[in-house]
Every structure is written in structure tokens, then in C-alpha cells.
Amino acid sequence: MSRHPLPMEIQHLKGAVKENPGRFPSNVPKSSAQLGDPPSDLNEKEVELWKDIVGALPAGICTRLDRVLLKHTVRLCVYVDNTPIAELSASKFGMMVQCLARLGFTPADRRRLGSNEPSSTYNEFDQFLA
Numbered sequence: 001m002s003r004h005p006l007p008m009e010i011q012h013l014k015g016a017v018k019e020n021p022g023r024f025p026s027n028v029p030k031s032s033a034q035l036g037d038p039p040s041d042l043n044e045k046e047v048e049l050w051k052d053i054v055g056a057l058p059a060g061i062c063t064r065l066d067r068v069l070l071k072h073t074v075r076l077c078v079y080v081d082n083t084p085i086a087e088l089s090a091s092k093f094g095m096m097v098q099c100l101a102r103l104g105f106t107p108a109d110r111r112r113l114g115s116n117e118p119s120s121t122y123n124e125f126d127q128f129l130a
Contacts (some may be wrong), residue, residue: 004102009060033064039071048072058104066103073099 008024011017017024026130028037038050054062054081076096080088 007061008028012042031063031065033072035062037068039067042071042074043078045078047075049077053105056105061104069099069102073103 006014006016007028008017011024035054038047042050050070050122053074073096076092076099080093083092097106100106104110
């Protein structure tokens with residue numbers, strides 16, 4: 001299975017768009033609207049988890065367009081937490097993991113998001129590349 005493409009924001013942060021501008025479309029739809037408050041149809045546990053997830057998300061990645069994914073992620077997480085493990089279906093658990101991965105909540109997906117900070121590792125050959 002191939003990996004999912006990185007969001008354009010991450011591609012810009014990593015400099016991939018400058019390296020290979022032909023690989024990236026110039027007109028990617030993007031919402032400038034903030035994610036906003038939790039939807040009114042979530043219960044107390046779901047609202048608490050919504051706020052927890054939003055607080056952990058990298059800044060500027062999720063917008064109003066991602067509300068539906070986040071809402072279903074929250075509902076799946078609460079469902080998995082409240083279902084005894086013997087009764088939990090693999091498909092529900094798998095959907096939860098996939099939703100969390102799309103939001104960058106697994107180690108592999110978090111690594112793909114990268115960081116704005118420069119690497120602190122020193123490479124003795126860096127002097128030859130400058």
C-alpha cells in the first residue's frame with residue numbers, strides 16, 4: 001500500500017515545492033477558516049476529547065474543512081474506549097487508527113509531518129555541501 005501524500009503546508013515547510021515545483025499543483029483548495037468550537041451534537045466525553053485532540057494538533061494543519069474527519073475520529077475514539085475489547089470489531093479499531101494517522105497521531109505519521117526547527121544533529125560532511 002502506498003503512503004498518503006503530505007499536505008501542501010508540510011510540503012512548503014519542507015521545501016519540496018521549491019525543489020520540484022512541477023510536481024505540485026498551484027491551485028490546491030485551502031480554507032482560511034479556523035477549525036472552530038466542537039460541533040453541538042457531540043456529548044461531554046466527545047467534546048473533551050475534541051478539545052484534547054485540537055490542542056495536540058500541529059498549528060496550521062487542520063482548518064474548517066477537517067471538521068468532519070475530526071468529528072468522526074472523536075466518535076470512533078470514544079466508541080473504542082467504551083467497548084469491551086472482546087466485543088470490539090477490528091474494522092472499527094482500524095478506522096480509528098486510520099483517522100488518527102491522517103491527523104498525524106501515530107509515530108510514523110508524526111515523523112512525516114516534520115518540524116519547523118532545524119535539525120540539531122551535526123554531520124562532519126555538512127561543511128562540504130555549503
